[in-house]
Every structure is written in C-alpha cells, then in structure tokens.
Amino acid sequence: MARNVGRIFSGFRCSGSLPFGKTQLKTRCPRLLLRTTPERTVVQALSSIFSHKSRDFSLPNSSWGEEMMRLYNHYSSQSGEAAEGQEDQGEQWTRLPSYNRSLKYATGGVYLSKIIQSKARLFTRNIRDTGAAFEYVLFFRRDKQRCVCIFQAGHLLEGPPGHVHGGAIATMIDTVTGTHASLLSAPVMTANLNINYRSPIPLGSTVLVESTMDKEEGKKTFLSCRVTSTDGSKLHTEAAALFVSINVSHLLRG
Numbered sequence: 036m037a038r039n040v041g042r043i044f045s046g047f048r049c050s051g052s053l054p055f056g057k058t059q060l061k062t063r064c065p066r067l068l069l070r071t072t073p074e075r076t077v078v079q080a081l082s083s084i085f086s087h088k089s090r091d092f093s094l095p096n097s098s099w100g101e102e103m104m105r106l107y108n109h110y111s112s113q114s115g116e117a118a119e120g121q122e123d124q125g126e127q128w129t130r131l132p133s134y135n136r137s138l139k140y141a142t143g144g145v146y147l148s149k150i151i152q153s154k155a156r157l158f159t160r161n162i163r164d165t166g167a168a169f170e171y172v173l174f175f176r177r178d179k180q181r182c183v184c185i186f187q188a189g190h191l192l193e194g195p196p197g198h199v200h201g202g203a204i205a206t207m208i209d210t211v212t213g214t215h216a217s218l219l220s221a222p223v224m225t226a227n228l229n230i231n232y233r234s235p236i237p238l239g240s241t242v243l244v245e246s247t248m249d250k251e252e253g254k255k256t257f258l259s260c261r262v263t264s265t266d267g268s269k270l271h272t273e274a275a276a277l278f279v280s281i282n283v284s285h286l287l288r289g
C-alpha cells in the first residue's frame with residue numbers, strides 16, 4: 036500500500052505539474068527535458084502524457100462549419116514550430132491539444148484514477164455526437180500573453196430559445212481562462228469568476244473567446260476574457276477571473 040501511495044504521488048508530481056511548472060518539470064520528469072518554450076512544453080506534455088492514445092478533440096471534424104474552419108486555418112497558418120536550434124521568439128500562435136483526463140497513462144495514475152473515479156471525463160469533451168455541444172480549439176501566443184479560442188456552440192447548449200445557455204458560456208470562459216492560467220502558473224483552481232452578459236449568442240454560431248493576463252500576485256493570477264463575434268464587431272460577454280495556484284494534494288483533501 037505504502038509503495039502504491041508513493042507511486043501515486045510520484046505519478047501526480049509528474050502528471051499534475053507537467054503542463055504547468057517548468058522547474059518541477061525539469062527536475063522531476065527527465066523524459067520531458069526539452070530546450071523549449073513554455074507553451075511547447077505544455078503541448079508536448081499534454082500530447083505525450085494526457086492525450087497519449089486518445090483523441091485530440093481540438094482538431095477539425097466534419098461538424099465544423101465554414102467560419103470555424105476559416106478561423107482554424109487562419110490561426111494555424113500563423114503557428115508552427117521553430118526550426119531545430121533556432122530560438123522561438125514566441126511570435127507565433129501555438130495550437131493547444133485537447134486535455135483528456137487519461138490519468139491511467141501517467142505513472143501511478145492507474146492507482147489515482149481508481150481513487151478519483153476512473154469514468155470521470157472533462158465535461159466539455161464528453162459528448163460523442165460531434166458538433167452537438169462544445170466544439171472548440173485554443174491557440175496561445177506567448178509574446179502577447181494571450182489565448183484565443185474558436186468556439187462553435189452546438190444545439191445541446193440551448194438556453195433561451197435559439198441561443199446559448201449562460202452556463203455554457205461561463206463554462207467556455209472558465210475553460211479558456213483556466214487553461215491560460217495553467218500555462219502561466221502551474222496547477223490552478225478557479226477562485227472567482229465574474230461575468231457580464233452583454234448580447235445573446237445565437238445557437239450554432241462561431242465566436243471568439245479571448246483571454247488576457249492582467250496581473251500575477253503571489254498565488255493569484257488575474258485574467259480578463261471577452262467573447263465576441265468573429266469579426267470582433269459584437270461583444271457578447273466579458274468576464275474577470277481569479278485563479279489560485281494549488282498543490283495537487285489540495286484535490287485529495289475532499
């Protein structure tokens with residue numbers, strides 16, 4: 036048992052800190068020692084550990100409409116890996132692969148997933164019918180400290196007739212700012228999310244969810260977020276979010 040617990044925590048040190056803590060990552064996960072940028076580290080960590088053998092939901096599928104594809108191609112054309120030996124100035128967008136809760140692929144994660152409910156799934160990615168709910172992809176740009184998410188809202192997200200439910204919009208804001216804060220500040224949890232809904236979002240439409248880092252104060256990371264039409268002319272929603280860095284053991288306290 037003691038050995039199992041040890042394996043769980045060694046796994047969680049790796050898995051929990053992989054996408055976030057660069058220092059921890061370098062000292063504790065030697066196979067991820069990469070001369071690389073933070074966002075590329077996150078992409079590689081997410082790809083190699085969390086998304087290993089599982090689907091990347093951030094890639095285009097047949098449900099993506101014209102506008103979703105146009106924007107995906109737009110940001111993809113401005114993203115790419117720096118050539119070998121070349122310093123990445125962070126002046127490009129980096130597409131983030133989807134985070135899949137596949138703890139069993141992390142060292143010790145198989146034990147952890149037994150403790151925490153192995154059937155659990157990130158709820159924005161748990162609907163099999165593509166296009167029915169949350170279709171989204173995130174891009175990160177380090178030099179501007181910005182995250183942008185292209186979000187297509189499916190028919191299962193209805194709130195007011197023909198429009199997107201406010202809780203679904205809040206979910207996307209939390210997801211984008213939460214991912215952004217995770218890139219900046221190691222494992223975090225949402226402490227406060229303040230949302231102003233300015234104009235309804237038509238169901239089936241594609242919108243941009245953009246997150247900007249405002250400031251960091253010790254354990255606290257403050258971000259702001261705007262949801263707009265894809266041409267930026269209409270403001271749908273704006274929000275301010277506070278994330279607090281946690282030690283992963285925080286999640287085991289219950």
Ligand SMILES: CCCCC/C=C\C/C=C\C/C=C\C/C=C\CCCC(=O)SCCNC(=O)CCNC(=O)[C@H](O)C(C)(C)COP(=O)(O)OP(=O)(O)OC[C@H]1O[C@@H](n2cnc3c(N)ncnc32)[C@H](O)[C@@H]1OP(=O)(O)O
Nearest residue numbers: 051054134209210213214217222223224225226227279281
């Ligand atoms: C979680 C990571 C696990 C690993 C996952 C691995 C990979 C993930 C990869 C990528 C991410 C992918 C997708 C992200 C998608 C979605 C993100 C969803 C995130 C969530 O959906 S998450 C669920 C909802 N979330 C909660 O369920 C939190 C419940 N809550 C708590 O767990 C505690 O409450 C906590 C931790 C927040 C703080 O607790 P604590 O003990 O660590 O810190 P403490 O209380 O000392 O506060 C420190 C300083 O923050 C200030 N402060 C605290 N709370 C405040 C508030 N509400 N308003 C204003 N200021 C506040 C204090 O005033 C103090 O400020 P000061 O230092 O200046 O005095």
